[in-house]
Amino acid sequence: MSLTKLDQLYRQVILDEANHPRHHGVLKAPTHAVTLRNPSCGDVLTLQLQVKDGKIQDAAFAGSGCTISQASGSLMTDQIIGKTPAQVAAMVTAFSDLVINGSVPDEQILGSAAILKGVHQFPARIKCATLAWKAAAQALTEGDQHD
Amino acid sequence: MANEFPFFAAHPELTYLDSAATAQKPQAVIDALVHYYVNDNANVHRGLYTLAYNTTEAYEAVRGQVAQFINAKTPSQIVFTRSTTDGLNLVAASFGPLVVHAGDEILVSGAEHHSNFIPWQQLAKRTGAKFVVAPVTKAGNTDPAAVAQLITKRTKIVALAQVTNVAGGVVPLAPLADQVHAVGGYLVVDGAQAVAHMKVDVQALGADFYAFSGHKLYGPTGIGVLYGRQALLAEMPPVQFGGEMIDEVLDAQSTWAPVPLKFEAGTPNIAGVFGLRAALAFMAGLDMKAVAAQDHALVLRLRAGLLAIPGVTVYGDAHSAGIVSFNLQGVHPHDVATVLDEAHIAVRAGHHCAQPLMARLGVPATVRASFGVYNTAADVDKLVAGVAEARRLFHEFD
Numbered sequence: 001m002s003l004t005k006l007d008q009l010y011r012q013v014i015l016d017e018a019n020h021p022r023h024h025g026v027l028k029a030p031t032h033a034v035t036l037r038n039p040s041c042g043d044v045l046t047l048q049l050q051v052k053d054g055k056i057q058d059a060a061f062a063g064s065g066c067t068i069s070q071a072s073g074s075l076m077t078d079q080i081i082g083k084t085p086a087q088v089a090a091m092v093t094a095f096s097d098l099v100i101n102g103s104v105p106d107e108q109i110l111g112s113a114a115i116l117k118g119v120h121q122f123p124a125r126i127k128c129a130t131l132a133w134k135a136a137a138q139a140l141t142e143g144d145q146h147d
Numbered sequence: 148m149a150n151e152f153p154f155f156a157a158h159p160e161l162t163y164l165d166s167a168a169t170a171q172k173p174q175a176v177i178d179a180l181v182h183y184y185v186n187d188n189a190n191v192h193r194g195l196y197t198l199a200y201n202t203t204e205a206y207e208a209v210r211g212q213v214a215q216f217i218n219a220k221t222p223s224q225i226v227f228t229r230s231t232t233d234g235l236n237l238v239a240a241s242f243g244p245l246v247v248h249a250g251d252e253i254l255v256s257g258a259e260h261h262s263n264f265i266p267w268q269q270l271a272k273r274t275g276a277k278f279v280v281a282p283v284t285k286a287g288n289t290d291p292a293a294v295a296q297l298i299t300k301r302t303k304i305v306a307l308a309q310v311t312n313v314a315g316g317v318v319p320l321a322p323l324a325d326q327v328h329a330v331g332g333y334l335v336v337d338g339a340q341a342v343a344h345m346k347v348d349v350q351a352l353g354a355d356f357y358a359f360s361g362h363k364l365y366g367p368t369g370i371g372v373l374y375g376r377q378a379l380l381a382e383m384p385p386v387q388f389g390g391e392m393i394d395e396v397l398d399a400q401s402t403w404a405p406v407p408l409k410f411e412a413g414t415p416n417i418a419g420v421f422g423l424r425a426a427l428a429f430m431a432g433l434d435m436k437a438v439a440a441q442d443h444a445l446v447l448r449l450r451a452g453l454l455a456i457p458g459v460t461v462y463g464d465a466h467s468a469g470i471v472s473f474n475l476q477g478v479h480p481h482d483v484a485t486v487l488d489e490a491h492i493a494v495r496a497g498h499h500c501a502q503p504l505m506a507r508l509g510v511p512a513t514v515r516a517s518f519g520v521y522n523t524a525a526d527v528d529k530l531v532a533g534v535a536e537a538r539r540l541f542h543e544f545d
Binding site for chain 1: 497
């Protein structure tokens, strides 16, 4: 058993993030909300955003899923607060490239969310990691349509 | 036994415990597909040349072999389909509206696979019938007593799996068939998880329809079988139209070929039918009592091994037909499956196309191990060690 590879995927900080997620719950006054599912595995994630003055003021996620999807939800919400929708869009692309390829030139824009890069060694789990980020992209896109 | 399956020579490191999803194929099945394409490839029920005639004869003869396999009265009761799903949908779409009307009831178990749940849910919506879902046992199996209690004068269809796909329970169908027949209803059986593990006798079960797939029976994907009572199949309208299924086509109207061809529009999966024939021959060479005994021994060993690990919940019971679902407390099934995958152990993790059952069990998903004739006690021991390793990995920070 390749423990190194598994240890990279399940680093303690990722386990902690999943077991004690930040921004888990619901917002009082969300401006954007979306619920996404991974139909093949049953993971479900609801993301709420409060966007004001061109910035993500607050974010919260809820739902159920594996360690990777829960840790990703925690890290993602924490990283997008304070960013503009355009910045978040760039982060979504960078995160997707990172977990598929294992590296990306602008990794630093992801902050601590980049710790999930170990997922690239587990192609079956990429969808778990990207679910939260896809929700962020969709919430902001759909929000734009209603503005 | 594993040496008859070339897949295991190609993957010597792999412990394959996902035969309920799809079984591996014996060399004879693979050879049958190649043999057909090399030697016998011609379309059936069309050509007048000798090759096409011979292939058609051989293709039709497989119906007889399938009929014998499940003890159907006649080969014409065997409809070739794409899969179990295809067969169940055909019954719901064609037979359903003939017998189900507003105010009637359709009854399923809460342990059904989506393919034996959604077609009936949707039929009930279309017809204005009531869709009744029977409660399951604590272990996650169909509860025959609960089903029996919910059969009423209005019950037109009872749809049940003979073996449930998550917890592996064998459902005693014959008494339920008698009960539903007594109120003028019909029993539709999903046989997907049963056919590889026990001798199936559709007449003894009292099944009005029985659907199964080739690929869980050591045969190829893309070929399935629907058995139906002769009189019911004869009444049913076709749901797909095209070649092979007609009697006469005029500008204003058409008439249909007799059963079973009226349900087989278009060029069928001819290679799949020959692969299925080889799979049936493989099954005929098995002693089904020995298969059941081996399933039972592996299920007992796995349950005991898992229950010895703190925090493991095992669903089903000791009589499961080669399927064991479980969860490790505090660890998501996907994470368990990833750790097992690193140890080259292939299991299923997820909702197993049984979301209504997951809701009843109060879990988002489970890990599922399932056995084929090639599995051994050593495979079970590897899995138990892998689950213990997953527990160690996720609980060392507690």
